[in-house]
Amino acid sequence: MDYVDLNYTPSENDLLSCIRVKAKNLMKVANEIAAESSIGTWTKVQTMKSDVYEKLRPKVYEIEEIGEEGESKVGIIKIAYPLDAFEIENMPGTLAGIAGNIFGMKIVDGLRILDYRFPEKFVKAYRGPRYGIDGIRKLLKVEERPLLGTIVKPKVGLKTDEFAEVAYNAWIGGCDIVKDDENLVSQSFNKFEDRIFKVLELRDKAEEETGEKKIYMPNITAPYREMIKRAELAEDAGSEYVMLDVVVLGFSAVQQFREEDFKFVIHAHRAMHAAITRSKDWGITMLTLAKIYRLLGVDQLHIGTVVGKMEGERAEVCAIRDEIVLDKVEKDDKNKFFDQDWFGMNNVFPVASGGVYPKLVPEIIEILGKDVIIQAGGGIHGHPEGTVKGAIAMRAAIDAVMEGKSLEEKAEEVKELKVALEHWK
């Protein structure tokens, strides 16, 4: 077993990978995963030099059998990769190794990357978020309470003027943020170049009327060059934010976008992540993706709601929250398999979105804390009395928690909340 060394103690400088694997023989599969994800292949090659092997070979330093399924064993394996094996500032290139061919190997009956530990040199090769939670709170002038956002609904279909009016209504009702949905781009009835100017015009009006800072997050997801054109339009129109669908755009586009000269706060929507993260047998955990997106430099990331419409259990969602918010993260061996030091890198504002409505607000804040952006689409525009009142109700639900009141108490003061609580029981 050329790549298994159970006596090896990982160094501070190694990149560590923790993988749940299913296979007939755990030792053999661990060896092959380590080889295929780095310098090896299915057979010994004459072209391998001993110094290359010594310098660049990863070491499987832990193999723990945790169960059996049919004829397969299930295990957790840990691999330490020397950094010299990578071009560390190249995220797609790095992932092509450590999360590449290994998923397709016939020998594996299941393979799920649970976590990576990125060493200091690797972390410092990335920009990380430009603003982080503090920067965003400063921009919005909201010190303590959770931020409130909405997604204009229907997801796609409103004409530009109708869309802008819904955005305006949400702002004057009390939303801090209005965003495009993940699949709204530049459809014929709502072209990006029209929408960005119209919506920001109404944002200014809403700011004047409410005296609050208001944010629009335009979705610029598109093939890269087109995306840059849309970012330039957003800049010209006076937007502080853009939204990227980070999974479908790919790691290269996200990394490159952060390295452009723009000063945007980057909101990351994770549409399609579940194709990678949801199976317990295959793929890459959301925790691992979230760490990668922190390195790549998004400022806000959807992490789940626990209580809303998207899957994601409490412990897992809280682990993701810790990983993107804290500077020093401790492992728990259930969701976070490694300690992670972020070496002062800015943090990411967690976003709870998907199936949220006023009644769920206290629970979301209890689970995730106050540093959270709570977004509701249906839970605002589905209010029986419309968007303005839907936004008033959601904002009142947040205020209730901040004032230490129950929703029912608050509903006696804010009738829009009462209507919402009766509508969504």
Ligand SMILES: O=C(O)[C@H](O)COP(=O)(O)O
């Ligand atoms: O992009 C999102 O997060 C969703 O559009 C949320 O919409 P919902 O609040 O209606 O579920």
Ligand SMILES: [Mg+2]
């Ligand atoms: Mg959506």
